[in-house]
Amino acid sequence: YAFYGVVFLLSVKADKRSALDDQLRARTLLAGLGAQLDMATFRSRQLRTFMSVRLKSVSASSVNRELSLLGAAINLYNSEMDTQLPNPTKGKLLREPEGRVRWLKPVEAERLIMTARLSLTPYLADFIVLALYTGARRGELLGLTWDRVDFERAFLVLEAEHTKGQKRRCIPLHPRALQALRHLQTLGSGEFVFSDRNGRKVGSLRKSFLNACERADIRNFHIHDLRHTCAAWLVMEGVALVVIRDLLGHQSVKTTEIYAHLDLVCVRQGLSCLDWKGQNLGSV
Structure with missing residues (x-):
């Protein structure tokens, strides 16, 4: 059958946010x-x-994404053509290492914010504050418009078309996040929260962010790690993983579980049940 046609058809579905990546994977498969x-x-x-x-040049994660596309293409063909072609991809996904979790201590975060305020990019510090106190992704914040910010009730709305999981999220605003938004109102006049002097949407903060990290002596830290930091702080304060999942917009709590090892509140509560004087402890 027309293998190329099926894979390409699947990769360019209009409702797929990963269409471009899937096209590249399709070419690799072919x-x-x-x-x-x-x-x-x-x-x-x-x-x-x-x-x-493939494993000689790319990671297990990359191979898994390619296998998933191939498997989906075969399933699509079987469904559309009412056939029963074998699908060798079943059960072949490779084990992937745990995702990278890099987060800042509060004192480091404050140092980064203070350094960012000295940047030539006037909205950088406010972006960092919003990312830390909402857990929103870079694209979700840069695409945020003022009509989705409710100052009176202190929350912002991320519509489904603007989120990775394609689900609408309402995020309560911490006082520091509200303060950052009010400051941003004084910087631009466009429809986007993050806009330049001409009212145009800001495209990237990567260079100015990396410069701020360097000046603040913060190493190995990316913009997405601001989101990790928000999650880490919440976990360490004992917030339930399901609550953090909903705030961050994870599809499954399994994604949120990468932060579970930071739940020191529950660990301390568990350890407090131990009899440190040795009473009622059996011999090993």
């Missing part, structure tokens, strides 16, 4: 497996060879 691949005779041995070659 180059590695062959555009004339006979799916009726495609078996695990061929797939394992492809995976082995």
Whole structure:
């Protein structure tokens, strides 16, 4: 069957936020497996060879994304054409290492904010504050418009089309976040919260952010780590993972569980149940 057509059709679905990435993955699959691949005779041995070659140059995570696309393409074809082609990708996903979790201590965060206030980018410090106190993603904040900020009731709205999970989220605003937003009102006149002097949406803060991190002597820290920091602070204060999941917009609590090891409140409560005087403790 037309393997290329099915993979490409799947990769450019209009409602897929990962369409561009999927197109690149489709080309990788076609180059590695062959555009004339006979799916009726495609078996695990061929797939394992492809995976082995790919792992020499990319991570297990990248290979898994490619396998997921291939598996979805086969399932789509079987569904549309009412066939039962074998799907060798089932059960083949590789184990991935735990996601990177880098977060700032409060004193480090304050140092970064103070340094950012000295930046030539006037809205950088406010962006950092909002990211730390809302847990919103970079794109969600840069795409935020004033009509979705409710100062009176102290919350902002992230519409489904602006979020990674394509679900609407309402985020309560911490007093520091409100203060940052009020300051941002004085900087621009555009519809976007983060806009330049001409009212145009800000495209990127990467360079100014990295410069601020360097001046604040904060190493190995990315913009997305501001979101990690928000989650880490909440976990360490004993906030339930399901609450953090909803605030951050995770699809599953399993994603939020990468922060579970920081839940020192529950650990301390558990340790407090131990009899440190040795009473009622059995011998080992």
